[in-house]
């Protein structure tokens with residue numbers, strides 16, 4: 001099992017309850033994933049009690065009392081064609097053999113490049129949320145929150161909770177899409193309550209909320225950042241905010257697919273979400289036998305759906321490994337499947353909001369850095385397409401965009417948008433980067449082990 005978020009932990013607990021051995025690998029020091037991430041002791045004292053802390057504690061207690069073998073602080077950096085995992089953990093490098101592999105490694109945040117986004121005071125919404133919720137720390141006193149999707153309002157609310165000033169919320173979505181989501185949320189009262197609470201607090205505080213807007217540029221000034229905001233379809237700068245300490249900016253989430261793509265599972269492009277996801281049946285089975293994808297790794301749907309998907313995938317693994325019968329499976333999954341159908345429908349209404357910045361990815365300004373690892377600007381990508389590059393891997397080979405340590409996680413959407421617009425392709429036709437191992441930079445010592453130079457056998461010098 002890769003990923004100890006709500007989906008992976010629930011699947012691991014379910015499989016273990018059916019009497020099968022499970023190893024749960026997660027790069028974080030404790031299980032919980034994005035929403036149930038373990039808070040620091042400081043955050044426990046300073047962040048108001050919330051259902052995420054309580055839910056995470058419950059999940060970790062269940063894991064601790066189970067037979068699941070957890071391997072925390074252990075990162076998967078590669079996978080063999082036989083689905084054995086290459087991991088780097090506290091004891092160095094290791095390989096974990098698998099009979100079945102469940103990928104529950106969650107989502108990656110989409111980044112829309114604009115001039116100035118590489119300033120260290122511009123951070124992702126997910127990163128800001130970790131800082132605020134799990135470390136109890138403000139990214140700065142005066143914060144502009146920008147991007148797309150419900151995370152905008154979640155993060156703005158968290159900034160206010162810790163006593164920071166939200167200077168403005170800049171949303172790529174239309175207010176009509178939010179109304180549609182509000183109507184759909186009637187079927188999910190818990191999330192509706194939360195959304196109403198966030199919005200009311202922002203409105204009462206008189207915080208400007210700009211819909212159909214995006215950050216045009218961020219400049220470093222003497223008193224902090226100067227943030228220029230543009231409105232969709234209108235040239236020029238519509239608003240400017242000065243003396244800003246930090247910008248929290250994210251343009252929706254996409255499933256983390258490096259592992260499933262490396263293993264050759266079939267993927268499909270979800271037009272509503274604007275991302276590639278592994279093709280799965282309702283239990284998380286991919287096109288490859290013994291390989292499952294569950295939770296956000298199988299398509300972005302939020303925490304409640306991730307838990308239900310994890311539960312059903314856990315039962316499916318037990319069925320496929322012969323631990324339960326098809327009849328047991330049908331009985332055990334009847335209720336979760338019913339709930340899943342209802343919540344999945346609500347979650348899908350969120351996808352257009354998460355993907356509201358899609359047109360902006362096609363119009364990234366020439367001077368914006370798209371690939372921050374290799375410092376490749378949009379203009380360089382356009383030069384490549386003008387001289388004949390027609391797919392993402394050609395763009396990568398010609399410009400080095402996507403060849404850096406992040407392995408394209410940050411720049412792929414930007415590069416795809418530029419390529420699609422230049423060559424009149426759909427995002428689906430523009431494709432994706434071919435994944436390569438290691439997925440993450442590895443310390444050389446992890447591969448070589450420790451040694452003394454005197455131990456290296458040197459060949460005798462050739463006779464003179």
Ligand SMILES: Cc1cc2nc3c(=O)[nH]c(=O)nc-3n(C[C@H](O)[C@H](O)[C@H](O)COP(=O)(O)OP(=O)(O)OC[C@H]3O[C@@H](n4cnc5c(N)ncnc54)[C@H](O)[C@@H]3O)c2cc1C
Pocket residue numbers: 002003004005006007008009025026027028031032033034035036074075076077104105106107125126127129130151154256294295296297301302303304306
């Ligand atoms: C800022 C933010 C706020 C959110 N707020 C809400 C909310 O209010 N309500 C809601 O319903 N949903 C919310 N979500 C979405 C919610 O977090 C996800 O839907 C949910 O966490 C998905 O669970 P998961 O188990 O699929 O993935 P995750 O919780 O993301 O867990 C994935 C796990 O995989 C591990 N992992 C990833 N790659 C590797 C690797 N290579 N090696 C080892 N381990 C790895 C990670 O460490 C992580 O623990 C929010 C998301 C974000 C980013």
